[in-house]
Amino acid sequence: MTSYYLILGLIFVISMIVQNKLKSKFAHYSKVHLQNGLSGKEIAEKMLRDSGIHDVQVISVPGQLTDHYNPQNKTINLSEGVYMQRNAAAAAVAAHETGHAVQHATAYAMLTLRSKMVPMVNISSRLLQFVLMAGIVVLAMSGNKMVLLVGVILFAVTTAFAFVTLPVEYDASNRALAWLKSSGTLANKTEYDGAEDSLKWAARTYVVAALGSLAQLIYFASLLFGGRSSD
Numbered sequence: 530m531t532s533y534y535l536i537l538g539l540i541f542v543i544s545m546i547v548q549n550k551l552k553s554k555f556a557h558y559s560k561v562h563l564q565n566g567l568s569g570k571e572i573a574e575k576m577l578r579d580s581g582i583h584d585v586q587v588i589s590v591p592g593q594l595t596d597h598y599n600p601q602n603k604t605i606n607l608s609e610g611v612y613m614q615r616n617a618a619a620a621a622v623a624a625h626e627t628g629h630a631v632q633h634a635t636a637y638a639m640l641t642l643r644s645k646m647v648p649m650v651n652i653s654s655r656l657l658q659f660v661l662m663a664g665i666v667v668l669a670m671s672g673n674k675m676v677l678l679v680g681v682i683l684f685a686v687t688t689a690f691a692f693v694t695l696p697v698e699y700d701a702s703n704r705a706l707a708w709l710k711s712s713g714t715l716a717n718k719t720e721y722d723g724a725e726d727s728l729k730w731a732a733r734t735y736v737v738a739a740l741g742s743l744a745q746l747i748y749f750a751s752l753l754f755g756g757r758s759s760d
Contacts, residue, residue: 533748540741547737551730555594558618558723559610564716569611569623576627576708577605585630589613596622598629600644605630617715617723624709625728628701639696650690653683661749668752677753681746688746691739698735702728 567575573587587605589612590596596608605626611619632640657680664677706725708714715721 533745536741536744536748540737540744544734544737544741547730547733551594551727551734554727554730555610555618558621558727559614559616561617561720561723563615563617563620563714563720565714566615567620567714568613568615569607569619570613572620572714573605573607573623573627575712575714576624576705577630579708579712580627580631580634582630582634585634587612596626598626598633600629600633600640603630603633617720618727620709620715620720621705621724621727622731624705624714624724625701625731628704628708629697631704632697632701637697637700639693639700643690643693643697646686646690646693649686653686657683657687665752674753677749681749681753684742684746684749688739688742691735691742695735695739698732702732 570587570589577583577585577587585603585605587607590606590608592608593610594608595606596611597606598604599606605623607623607626611622629640631637660676660683661680664674664680667673667676705728706721709724710721715724
């Protein structure tokens, strides 16, 4: 298990670095105030109107960087630092989440696939740790690989979900930046560059999560095919 804990430690460190960088960028670009004076809420509503979407509501949710789009009740949920704020960081996040609403309205293929995977991922996530640990114990005691095989399959589902999420997030950011530019919502290069840099670092959190999941999957698969439970 030594290798596994080393992998976990490395993933944790990298994830913390990226998360801290994202928070730092968000704080920095929160000081770049928009010339048009629009809030995150108003930007999201404007992008929805421009996209011909009239059945999605923009609401506020507590927390920091808790922004998300909920396709089940068609709501764009903006955090307290985005909903009423009027800066480049808020504009980027609001437009990004609206990008997900546009994906939903246009039946973007990868978002549709991701949504279909959610029930299976929820089940896998609940069972994953127990099955993997049980599989390692059974493998060490008897050499039987069946329980660990089930665990690897469950982990593969969550890893696949993490990688399907990547194009969904990057596409939402691309839609956001394209609209922010074409609509003239961001008045100058400083505002646009701030929004672009904010979304770039947000996307990297998903890349780290996906690569971390893949690294762990490879480790457990090596136990399965190598028949070893430790170094």
